[in-house]
Each structure stands twice: as C-alpha cells, then as structure tokens.
C-alpha cells in the first residue's frame with residue numbers, strides 16, 4: 001500500500017474540474033462562478049468571506065452575527081474559524097460590558113437620590 005498525495009483524486013478530477021465550495025457541484029477549474037449556485041470561486045469569492053471583510057462586518061455592521069459568515073467562509077481554515085469566533089465573542093462581551101457600565105452610569109446620573117460616589121461621570 002503506497003500512500004500518495006493524489007490517491008484520493010477521482011479520474012474526473014484530472015481533467016481540470018473542481019468542486020464548488022458552496023454547493024459541492026462539479027465545475028470547471030477555470031469557472032469564476034459556480035454554474036449551479038452562482039457563488040464566486042477562487043479570486044471571485046465574495047469579500048465578506050475574506051478575513052478583512054469579516055472584521056469590517058463585525059465592527060461596522062453585524063457584530064456577533066458576522067459569525068455566520070465566518071463559518072460559511074471557504075477561505076478560513078477550521079482553526080481560523082474558531083479564532084474568529086472567539087475574537088467576535090470577546091468583542092461582543094466587551095461591548096455588552098461597556099454598555100452595561102454606561103447604563104449604570106446614566107441611571108446613577110439621572111436617577112433620583114443619586115449616590116454621591118457614583119454621581120461623577
């Protein structure tokens with residue numbers, strides 16, 4: 001039994017076909033877009049599946065919901081997905097913590113009978 005790097009290739013794959021990362025359909029290796037589901041391939045993969053796009057989405061738009069794109073992305077390794085998920089979770093926790101602190105400060109400021117030690121913002 002010889003272990004070869006190409007052992008798992010089926011005969012079809014030797015004629016420059018590839019598998020769509022999104023739907024698994026067989027497409028030509030030169031296709032920019034999947035002929036079945038229309039998703040971009042290779043360099044045509046949408047920006048929001050790239051690392052910088054995910055960071056942009058997290059910070060500017062989606063917050064923790066960008067985790068969806070992390071896990072759908074064909075460009076990130078499994079390890080990178082976990083690192084992104086952890087980073088987004090931490091960022092979300094930090095923002096929630098800050099908002100909670102702000103809420104407490106506003107309550108203390110505008111609330112009746114303000115505690116003098118909590119009155120200074």
Ligand SMILES: [Zn+2]
Nearest residue numbers: 020023034037
């Ligand atoms: Zn597809």
